[in-house]
Amino acid sequence: xxxxxxxxxxxxxxxxxxxxxxxxxxxxxxxxxxxxxxxxxxxxxxxxxxxxxxxxxxxxxxxxxxxxxxxxxxxxxxxxxxxxxxxxxxxxxxxxxxxxxxxxxxxxxxxxxxxxxx
Amino acid sequence: xxxxxxxxxxxxxxxxxxxxxxxxxxxxxxxxxxxxxxxxxxxxxxxxxxxxxxxxxxxxxxxxxxxxxxxxxxxxxxxxxxxxxxxxxxxxxxxxxxxxxxxxxxxxxx
Numbered sequence: 001x002x003x004x005x006x007x008x009x010x011x012x013x014x015x016x017x018x019x020x021x022x023x024x025x026x027x028x029x030x031x032x033x034x035x036x037x038x039x040x041x042x043x044x045x046x047x048x049x050x051x052x053x054x055x056x057x058x059x060x061x062x063x064x065x066x067x068x069x070x071x072x073x074x075x076x077x078x079x080x081x082x083x084x085x086x087x088x089x090x091x092x093x094x095x096x097x098x099x100x101x102x103x104x105x106x107x108x109x110x111x112x113x114x115x116x117x118x
Numbered sequence: 119x120x121x122x123x124x125x126x127x128x129x130x131x132x133x134x135x136x137x138x139x140x141x142x143x144x145x146x147x148x149x150x151x152x153x154x155x156x157x158x159x160x161x162x163x164x165x166x167x168x169x170x171x172x173x174x175x176x177x178x179x180x181x182x183x184x185x186x187x188x189x190x191x192x193x194x195x196x197x198x199x200x201x202x203x204x205x206x207x208x209x210x211x212x213x214x215x216x217x218x219x220x221x222x223x224x225x226x227x228x
Contacts (some may be wrong), residue, residue: 004161031214033215033216035218040220041220042205042218042219042220042221043162043216043218044218045215045216045217048215056215091161091162093161093162093216095214097214105214106164106167107164107214107216108164109161109162109163110161111159111160111161112160112161
């Protein structure tokens with residue numbers, strides 16, 4: 001079974017530039033998450049999608065971050081304009097459905113996209 | 119979602135059992151205990167989860183106390199490849215998100 005695919009793997013940009021990250025979840029997974037992980041910290045949830053709808057984006061800095069999942073499959077996370085503090089790993093994850101059912105409904109993560117803002 | 123508390127670091131000799139503790143004293147009845155680990159430069163990897171009963175799979179065992187206020191992840195025969203940050207998470211049943219703390223850095227030495 002193919003895992004969660006993310007690209008690009010690494011990106012270096014100057015501050016005030018824009019960047020976009022792409023994620024393709026595991027086939028059939030309705031729920032998609034974007035996390036931000038700053039060096040030395042645990043991942044922080046930015047946004048959760050259920051199919052093509054946003055379930056929670058309360059932690060997404062909406063003045064500069066945007067995310068979409070137009071057809072309910074792959075997703076794009078954009079940062080514009082980037083700041084130095086946006087340097088982090090951006091992790092995409094997916095699960096069959098939202099919530100925690102008795103069967104587990106495991107959340108699977110991609111390898112992440114490493115962003116350095118200089 | 120309940121918060122969890124873990125020691126920042128632990129170490130273990132290769133071939134020995136690694137026992138990683140986690141406190142979750144405010145966990146509610148419908149929250150599961152999940153464990154993930156993150157090897158450097160990779161995304162978090164699911165290990166195991168449980169609600170009340172002890173669980174075992176091919177990777178690890180999870181021991182949950184009867185009052186559910188704490189748990190222990192056991193790697194029975196640690197290898198160098200088990201060196202990673204281990205996260206203990208109390209996962210709510212309704213929204214099912216994972217909220218990560220700083221985890222425990224486990225170092226397995228030869």
